[in-house]
Amino acid sequence: MSEIQLVELTVNGERHDLAIEPRRTLVDVLRHDIGLTGTHVGCEHGICGACTVLVDGAPVRACLVFAAQVEDADIRTVESLAEPDGTLSDLQREFSAHHGLQCGFCTPGFLMLAEGFLAERPDATKEEIREVVASNLCRCTGYQTIVEAVDACAARRRSG
Amino acid sequence: MKPAAFTYHRARSVSGAVGLLAELGDDAKVIAGGQSLVAMMNFRLARPEHLIDIARIPGLDTIVREGDALRVGALVTHHAVETADLGPDFRVLSEAMRWVGHLPIRTRGTVGGSIAHADATAEWCLLAVLLDARIVVEGPAGRRSIPAEEFFQGVFTTALEPDELIVEVEFPRPAPRATLTEFAERQGDFAIVAAAVDPDAPRVVLGGVAQVPLRVPAAEAVLAAGVAVAEVGEAAAAAIDVRDEPGASAHYRRALTRTLVTRACEEARTR
Numbered sequence: 001m002s003e004i005q006l007v008e009l010t011v012n013g014e015r016h017d018l019a020i021e022p023r024r025t026l027v028d029v030l031r032h033d034i035g036l037t038g039t040h041v042g043c044e045h046g047i048c049g050a051c052t053v054l055v056d057g058a059p060v061r062a063c064l065v066f067a068a069q070v071e072d073a074d075i076r077t078v079e080s081l082a083e084p085d086g087t088l089s090d091l092q093r094e095f096s097a098h099h100g101l102q103c104g105f106c107t108p109g110f111l112m113l114a115e116g117f118l119a120e121r122p123d124a125t126k127e128e129i130r131e132v133v134a135s136n137l138c139r140c141t142g143y144q145t146i147v148e149a150v151d152a153c154a155a156r157r158r159s160g
Numbered sequence: 161m162k163p164a165a166f167t168y169h170r171a172r173s174v175s176g177a178v179g180l181l182a183e184l185g186d187d188a189k190v191i192a193g194g195q196s197l198v199a200m201m202n203f204r205l206a207r208p209e210h211l212i213d214i215a216r217i218p219g220l221d222t223i224v225r226e227g228d229a230l231r232v233g234a235l236v237t238h239h240a241v242e243t244a245d246l247g248p249d250f251r252v253l254s255e256a257m258r259w260v261g262h263l264p265i266r267t268r269g270t271v272g273g274s275i276a277h278a279d280a281t282a283e284w285c286l287l288a289v290l291l292d293a294r295i296v297v298e299g300p301a302g303r304r305s306i307p308a309e310e311f312f313q314g315v316f317t318t319a320l321e322p323d324e325l326i327v328e329v330e331f332p333r334p335a336p337r338a339t340l341t342e343f344a345e346r347q348g349d350f351a352i353v354a355a356a357v358d359p360d361a362p363r364v365v366l367g368g369v370a371q372v373p374l375r376v377p378a379a380e381a382v383l384a385a386g387v388a389v390a391e392v393g394e395a396a397a398a399a400i401d402v403r404d405e406p407g408a409s410a411h412y413r414r415a416l417t418r419t420l421v422t423r424a425c426e427e428a429r430t431r
Contacts, residue, residue, distance in 0.1 A: 058268075
């Protein structure tokens, strides 16, 4: 019989009190306990990046973190990007405009990776974007369109 | 896969963590960033019954310059080192961080965790040996400091006792010309071969060619002689003992060693 632990998480500004096993990873808690299925699970060992979310603003692999470790942190998932009425964020619009997605499985991870990266490095060069985009796997686009989408978003944000 | 069940403990102090380690023994593992451990637990290669989370212990996440030395706390993340201004003396540490995993790994993975995990291709393990670092650990009997070359003993095996915790890594001397470079199929993946050199020591250290970060005295002697850098790469390639393995033949590893050591030396000479 596994132990149950009380864990308090703040996800997209909302507090959740959870009674979970300590072995529950953040990605499983987000999807199964909180019902935020926008964050995807791919490899479960940190290679693919489909589960990338923001923890205190920094991109993190949600499959390599136990929920109990990130109590008191500010967690943001892909659901936080669009407006409540469904209007897409500037980053999401650039992904659409540049065909930065096809099947869409990896997209939430790439969006949160880019969101966290651009917040820290708004002046990132295309080469730096290319290197960061290598953090995650995409089997449809060939990455070029993702690099272009992130670059376009950064340029648009810089021009105000 | 999903990890096996465990009991979660949150340590509030180093002595608290050490006390738990002493009490729980081999059934316990320390977790900080968890970027190696959780992957191993997901594969069930590791099945600790207890996890001791040290991430909230205050005072272990600072980088302090003290005279010639740089003291890096065990909980400092790779990304914190990457973005820190360490000055010319220790720029190699910041520069090497771009090779450590991917950004979302670096934001959580820690210096102490990487050293404790002791992967023979890990950049921190190479840097520790390259720069004669001392690994400062605390156990029930107090603190001791272990030279990096003695710390790494074999595949994922270190001089750390089961009831000891790494609290700090001390880099005793400036290394303004030291460099590290490596090759992997995808930027951020585990290096097939990694090479680090410090012409002032002189040191040539390789990752991915032995069970521990490997110093190559034969190449160091050539480096000290100040001859063409290609000869240092040649000496390193000749000195290593590698076998054909899935994904990388001995011939390929040797060629990478030659190229990467030469490249690291070239970079060092521009400084």
